[in-house]
Amino acid sequence: MATPEEQMSPQEQKAYNEALKRIEACRKKGKRGTSLDLMNLGLTRLPPEIGKLHALIGLYLHDNTLSSLPPEIVKFQALRELFISYNLLTSLPPEIGQLQALTVLDLRNNQLTTLPREIGQLQALTGLYLHDNQLTSLPPEIGQLQALTELALSDSQLTSLPPEIGQLQALTVLDLRNNQLTSLPPEIGQLQALTELDLSDSQLTSLPPEISQLQALTELYLHGNPGLNLPLGVLGFTWMEVANNEGNPAPPKAILDYYFARQKGTRPLNEVKLLLVGRGEAGKTSVSRALRGEEFQKDQGETPGIEIRPWNLACPEGAPVKVHVWDFAGQEITHETHRFFLTERSLYLVVLDGRGGQQMEEAEYWLSHVDRYGSRKDGDKVERSPVIVVLNKWRSPGPYDVEKRRLQREYPNIRAFVETDCREGHGIETLKETICAVLEQMPAVRQEWPLTYFNVRQKLDDLAMPEDAHQRRHFLNWDAYKGVCAEWGVTEQDQxxxxxxxxxxxxxALYYGDDERLRDTRVLNPNWAANGLYGLVRGVHRKPFQNKPGLLWQGEFAAVLAEGMEGMSKERGATIDDYPEERDGVRVHDFLLELMQDRELGFLAGEYRKQPLYLLPGLLTLDEPEPKDYDITAHIDRAELRFRYLYELLPAGVMSRFIVRTHPLSDDYFRWQRGVVLGWGNARALVMAERRRNPRVDVFIQGGTPEERQELAGVVRANMEEIHRGLPDGLKGREELDLTVAGDQYENVEKLERLEAENKPVQVVTARGVIELPAEKELEQVQPAKARRKTAPKLKVFVSYAHANYKLWERLKTHLDILKNERQVSIWFDGKIRPGSEWDDAIRKELKEADIVIVLLSNAFFASKYIQGVEMKEARRRQQVGEAEILPVLLEPSEAFTKHRWLRDLQAVPSVKGQLRPISSFNPGVNGWHLVEQALRGMIEEVAQRRRR
Incomplete structure (x- = not known):
């Protein structure tokens, strides 16, 4: 009869022999033979000789094909770590309970269906990892593991948990993802040390009230349990997103409060936001009117901003749905503002018409916007807002040229194409039926809301639209909003x-949760905010200051806004009377100006009669400067560095946002709607957009030193990168660099970076044949070589400054843009968040993650109680314990600075020949900022060196 060894295949015998060899080597070490590595050998069985290793502390058997463990395992009385993951175990021997010293038992990715009762004898066990098995139940004895802190049971087939699980008083992490649990035992509430509980992707239909007793819980994941009917907005980020630093989990208390509030009573929402987008004259307003049963108007005027109308839609399969219809203006000057109001979990109508022959371009343009701003991520899944493409004016002259199947392939959120003609009412009923069908597929529409939420909602509606129009409230500050919530039972901050x-x-209602300077204001009437912003843009377009395009003087704000609001009706709650200088504790004009700046529609350009002047680049003159003022052709011809961004369609606002972001460098040069000239040292950059032929943004840099040209390229690239970050994927530009050979020889920058990483040259076809150029040398035109290496530090920088010094912060930002292009810093935080308990956490979080804190010292800085009491206190603490460095920058002479000895001891900058000088003493000021940049570079290098040690 053949022995087990003789039954082995050659590969199995080879693995067995290797195991014997390692066992013998470990045995010869005697008492020093404490660790045995038999990982990834292909073992089907363990040699009996393993039982001779009495000193073994760690045994590592993962990535084999073991189907059982030998009885000799009981001899490992000193064993602390046993790793047997990724094998074929179907059961564990009862003898495993004799491993009294075991602290970690890893049995992931096996085929276990049960655990022996003896598992409860492992009194020293702290970590038990059983995910990816076939367990259907746990033995009651598992409750005896009093030292256990981590229990991983994900991706199994558990249908229930034993009550004894509540005895695991030391347990901090319990992972039950992807099981078949329909309920939890009440004893789950006894796990008082539990901080993380993952129950996602199970089959839970209810939660026990006792789960609310888990006071130490900081992370709770309930995603993928449709029976609980918890919306994504309540659940927050998934565990995978949190693990990838993409966000923070929703507070468990907020999730559970929401869940149990619903147990007290709910009602279906039956509401949705419907947005009509498309170019001007596509007939969006006519479609909106036809859907709502209003007559067709032949001479329908263009929508001046956003028209928001209620529509009660009767659907055959459920209760009527209250539809909030948003009809967007189609004029090009308004496109930049559209993105502020496009939201997820909404229904979109992309309205096209048969004239002009640009239907595919228009469709892709708007579908890309919807895909970007109407989508929501849930782990690896993306929830996209559905779209109906309306082929309007179907019976008007001009055939449609729409590739339906290609569009649906590229934009799978398209639910239907519907042909309409509002003049005759053609297709309107079909469109209504299609809308109803799509709404029934949107879970958020029929979502069950706690009655407490409806109570808050009703109170806010009463404030926004009272019977007496004079009592109308367009906005609340955050504290007042919290008061309304608390009054009606929504007390949890996260809720x-x-x-x-x-x-x-x-x-x-509008909530600016992602906007640092605006989120204190809770807008109750979206018409008010939307049309206030649109009215401001239209007003500056019609009535610019001193007839200079795009210029707004704050002294004329009221008159300009009145001009822009002309034509808007009281019915929409957005007439000039709704925009006094101050109302209900909110400085209305300042709010709109901050909204304009925060959305990068304009910037503070100077002063006139001691009042601010703002410039809106999107409203500048379209034509470039005359040659006598600035010779564009000569600049292009002399350019020593060229690169560009290519687009399928150039999104509205790219150029104007770029001008806003880089305006400190163009103050002394030229700006127009499609271009700008930037200055840096002796280098000049000409940045121009072309929308019609080969859509692109060209960058031509000439003059100065190679270093100045490279730094100026860095400013351009860092800001274009930020602009692209917020654009739909299909509308982001592709960067190309003109190579250092004669003629226009542009090459994709991503390709050059790949060739550099592979240590390969780039091949260029010329009239003299193929030549090869070093990729690194070409890329160095726009970025230092060290920035593309894996060792680039990418430090986080926090900048603390007083709001009165915002213009000076913008000067510093240019230098940070250069450092960002060099990948010296990854992000920075500019401290624009308004003080207040709601936002302190965000400020403290950024401070705790910062490697370097830059403080811009001025009299206003030292007068700020918030800066001194929060930002400086935390920065100093972290600097004293070696967690961060502080770089003080003196902006102006300040007596208060002399009283802060610890700041003076940190060697403030800028310094000339060892003598500290304020930025205000430099003429031009850029010389002082260059010294600040040099000091910051030195500090970055010091921090990076410490990290490498």
């Missing part, structure tokens, strides 16, 4: 925030 986000997605 209040998520309710605000839900109402924002519905389009019934």
């Amino acid at each position: 209040q925030k998520r309710l605000a986000e839900n109402l924002n997605a519905l389009g019934v």
Whole structure:
């Protein structure tokens, strides 16, 4: 009869022999033979000789094909770590309970269906990892593992948990992802040390009230349990997103409060936001009117901003749905503002018409916007807002040229194409039926809301639209909003925030949660904010200051806004009377100006009669400067560095946002709607957009030293990168660099970086044949070689400054843009968040993650109680314990600075020949900022060196 060894295949015998060899080597070490590595050998069985290793502390058997463990395992009385993951175990021997010293038992990715009762004898066990098995139940004895802190049971087939699980008083992490649990035992509430509980992708239909007793819980994941009917907005980020540093989990208390509030009573939402987008004259307003049963108007004027109308839609399969219809203006000057109001969990109508022959371009343009701003991530899944493409004016002259199947392939959120003609009412009923069908497929529409949420919603509606129009409230500050929530039973801070986000997605109220300077203001009437912003843009377009295109003087703000609001009706709650200088504790004019600047529609350009002047680049003159003022052709001809960004369609606002972001470098040069000239040292950059032929943004840099040209390229690239970050994927530009050979020889920058990483040259076809150029040398035109190496530090920089010094912060930002292009810093935080308990956490979080804190010292800086009491206190603490460095920058002479000895001891900058000088003493000021940049570079290098040690 053949022995087990004789039954082995050659490969198995080879693995067995290797195991024997390692066992013998470990045995010869005697008491020093404490660790045995038999990983990834292909073992089907363990040699009995393993039982001779009495000193073994760690045994590593993962990535083999073991189907059982030998009885000799009981001899490992000193064993602390046993790793047997990724094998074929179907059961564990009862003898495993004799391993009294075991602290970690890893049995992931096996085929276990049960655990022996003896598992409870492992009193020293702290980590038990059983995910990816076939367990259907746990033995009650598992409750005896009093030292256990981590229990991983994900991706199994558990249908229930034993009550004894509540005895695991030391347990901090319990992972039950992807099981078949329909309920939890009440004893789950006894796990008082538990901080992380993952129950995602199970089959839970209810939660026990006792789960609310988990006071130490900081992370709770319930995603993928449709039976609980918890919306994504309540659940927050998934565990995978948190693990990838993409966000923070929703507070468990907020999730559970929402869940149990619903147990007290709910009602279906039956509401949705519907947005009509498309070019001007596509007939969006006519479609909106036809859907709502209003007559067709032949001479329908263009929508001046956003028209928001209620529509009660009767659907055959459920209760009527309250639809909030948003009809967007189609004029090009308004496109930049559209993105502020496009929201997720909404229904979009992309309205096209048969004239002009540009239907595919228009469709792709708007579909890309919807895909970017109407999508929501949930782990690896993306929830996209559905789209109906309306082929309007179907019976008017001009055939349609729409590739339906290609569009649906590229934009799978398209639910239907519907042909309409509002003049005759053609297709309107079909469109209504299609809308109803799509709404029934949107879970958020029929989502069950706690009655407490409806109570808050009703109170906010009463404030926004009272019977007496004179009592109308367009906005609340955050404290007042919290007061309304608390009054009606929504007391948890995170619940209040998520309710605000839900109402924002519905389009019934606006919440600027992602905007540092604006989120204290909770807008109750979206018409008010939307049309106030549109009115401001239209007003500056019609009535610019001193007839200079795009210029707004704050002294004329009221008159300019009145001009822009002309034609807007009281019915929409957005007439000039709704925009006094101050109302209900909010400085209305300042709010709109901050909204304009925060959305990068304009910037503070100077002063006139001691009042601010603002410039809106999107409203500048379209034509470039005359040659006598600035010779564009000569600049292009002399350019020593050229690169460009290519687009399928150039999105509205790219050029104007770029001008806003880089305006400190163009103050002394030229700006127009499609271009700008930037200056840096002796280098000049000409940046121009071309929309019609081969859509692109060209960059031509000439003059100065190679270093100045490279730094100026860095400013351009860092800002274009930020602009692209917020654009739909299909509308982001592709960067190309003109190579250092004669003629226009542009090459994709990503390709050059790949060739550099592979140590390969780039091949160029010329009239003299193929030549090869070093990729690194070409890329060095726009970025130092060290920036593309894996060792680039990418430090985080926090900048603390007083709001009165915002213009000076913008000067510093240019230098940070250069450092960002060099990958010296990855992000920075500019401290624009308004002080207040709601936002302190965000400020403290950024401070705790910062490697370097730059403080811009001025009299206003030292007068700020918030800066001194929060930002400087935390920065100093972290500097004293070696967690961060502080770089003080003196902006102006300050007596208060002399009283802060610890700041003076940190060697403030800028310094000339060892003598500290304020930025205000430099003429030009850029010389002082260059010294600040040099000091910052030195500090970055010091921090990076410490990290490498």
